[in-house]
Amino acid sequence: MSAITARTSAAGETEDAPELRPWLTPEDRAGRHAVARGRGKRLPLAVSLMLELDAAQSEWLRREAQRSGRDYDAIIKALLDRERTARP
Numbered sequence: 877m878s879a880i881t882a883r884t885s886a887a888g889e890t891e892d893a894p895e896l897r898p899w900l901t902p903e904d905r906a907g908r909h910a911v912a913r914g915r916g917k918r919l920p921l922a923v924s925l926m927l928e929l930d931a932a933q934s935e936w937l938r939r940e941a942q943r944s945g946r947d948y949d950a951i952i953k954a955l956l957d958r959e960r961t962a963r964p
Contacts, residue, residue, distance in 0.1 A: 927952070 899905050929937065940951055 925952075 897904075899908075937948055937951060940946075941948055944951070946954075
């Protein structure tokens with residue numbers, strides 16, 4: 877039994893849960909329901925970034941987010957757009 881497949885009953889006892897596996901037949905869905913399916917329309921991603929900022933950059937980004945009410949993504953995208961339009 878792994879931590880993923882163990883669950884605690886209402887009485888506090890640990891019991892085995894079935895291992896997760898893909899649904900291949902209608903019977904596999906028995907007793908389960910889909911929580912969300914999404915809209916089925918995803919925007920194509922051209923580039924995905926993960927940035928490592930130093931302490932000063934992180935502090936500026938936090939302050940700018942708080943000041944402007946925007947999230948980090950919106951601030952970084954605005955900076956990229958500003959730089960892109962400044963240099964044709």
